[in-house]
Amino acid sequence: MDETAIYELSKIIQASENIVFFGGAGVSTESNIPDFRSEEGIYNIKSKYNFPPETMLSHSFFINQTSLFYDFYKTSMIFPNARPNLAHYTLAKLEQMGKLNAVITQNIDGLHQAAGSNNVLELHGSIHRNYCMGCHKFFDLDYVLSSEDVPLCDVCSEIIKPDVVLYEEGLDYEVIEKSVSAIQNADTLIIGGTSLSVYPAAGLIDYYRGDNLILINKGEVYKKSKAKLVFRDSVGEVLSLALK
Numbered sequence: 001m002d003e004t005a006i007y008e009l010s011k012i013i014q015a016s017e018n019i020v021f022f023g024g025a026g027v028s029t030e031s032n033i034p035d036f037r038s039e040e041g042i043y044n045i046k047s048k049y050n051f052p053p054e055t056m057l058s059h060s061f062f063i064n065q066t067s068l069f070y071d072f073y074k075t076s077m078i079f080p081n082a083r084p085n086l087a088h089y090t091l092a093k094l095e096q097m098g099k100l101n102a103v104i105t106q107n108i109d110g111l112h113q114a115a116g117s118n119n120v121l122e123l124h125g126s127i128h129r130n131y132c133m134g135c136h137k138f139f140d141l142d143y144v145l146s147s148e149d150v151p152l153c154d155v156c157s158e159i160i161k162p163d164v165v166l167y168e169e170g171l172d173y174e175v176i177e178k179s180v181s182a183i184q185n186a187d188t189l190i191i192g193g194t195s196l197s198v199y200p201a202a203g204l205i206d207y208y209r210g211d212n213l214i215l216i217n218k219g220e221v222y223k224k225s226k227a228k229l230v231f232r233d234s235v236g237e238v239l240s241l242a243l244k
Contacts, residue, residue: 001241005229009242012188012212012228013099020186021091022104022205023112023235026193026217030085030236031111042076058167066150066159073162074145078127079109086236087192088115090243095119102182106194106201108164121179123171123201125164134158171200180207188212192235196222 013019025035034042042053049072055061057077062069092115094100103112104121110128112120130139132153139160144151151160165171183189189208195217196202202222205213215221216231216238231238 001233001237002231005231006238006241009214009229009231009238010244012214013094013242016099016188016212018186019094019100019188019190020102020104020182021094021100022183022189022191022194023087024106024192024194024198024217026219027085027087027105027235028082028107028109028111029193030087030234031079031082031109033079033082033107033109054167059169062161062166070147070150077108077164078141078145080141080145082109082111084111084115086240087234088112088117088236090236090239092116093243094239101186102179104179104182104204106198121175121182123165123175123179125162125172127162127164129163130160131163132156132158133161176204179204183207184209186210188214190214190216190239191221192216192239195220 029035049056056069056072088111091100091103091112095117102119102121103117104123105112106123108122108124108127110126128141130141130144131137132155134153134156135158137153137155139151144160144162152158153160183204184207186208187210189205189210189212191205191214196205211228213227214229215227216233216235218232218234221230
């Protein structure tokens with residue numbers, strides 16, 4: 001770990017009044033949730049299915065092969081025993097200190113909220129929100145997991161859909177609008193656990209107008225030329241050391 005860079009990050013955080021954190025799958029991997037594209041990621045694990053994960057996580061697959069979708073979704077996308085890690089708790093602490101204004105996340109696990117963060121913008125939705133496609137009644141994660149096959153509404157018997165953004169679906173406009181506004185107004189933008197290679201989410205950081213762009217990711221990161229500091233380390237370790 002570069003102690004000089006940690007010290008520099010610590011000074012930036014101390015001087016900041018409006019930090020925004022933009023996080024990807026690398027934040028959740030520290031809670032033992034697999035990412036998508038690494039060697040051990042969901043997209044590269046051999047499975048019993050005859051379809052690639054990208055196909056099984058598409059809107060059309062959900063509609064046409066709902067039972068198979070849920071079999072994959074429950075076993076490969078939901079980790080009910082996962083707990084917040086050092087990154088989640090440090091970000092929640094920054095919010096409590098009045099330093100952090102928003103967490104923008106590509107993850108759907110809800111761990112930021114579990115750690116105590118309040119202003120969380122979920123670009124890809126959440127496994128904890130599920131809605132009947134008929135009457136729109138809300139169902140929590142436990143209800144979905146307790147269903148042996150496809151979860152059905154206990155009111156109208158229609159299929160329940162997770163409030164997660166599938167392939168072929170657009171991002172929520174209101175969430176995008178709030179994310180853009182948060183990034184535009186940030187005096188420091190910390191990006192953690194993402195290579196910034198997946199669009200449209202990665203394009204959001206282009207709205208940042210400040211000079212304090214911080215990149216933290218164990219793997220390769222794009223747009224490094226714009227960054228003031230780059231860490232190839234654990235998100236949780238970097239952030240917690242900077243707050244000591």
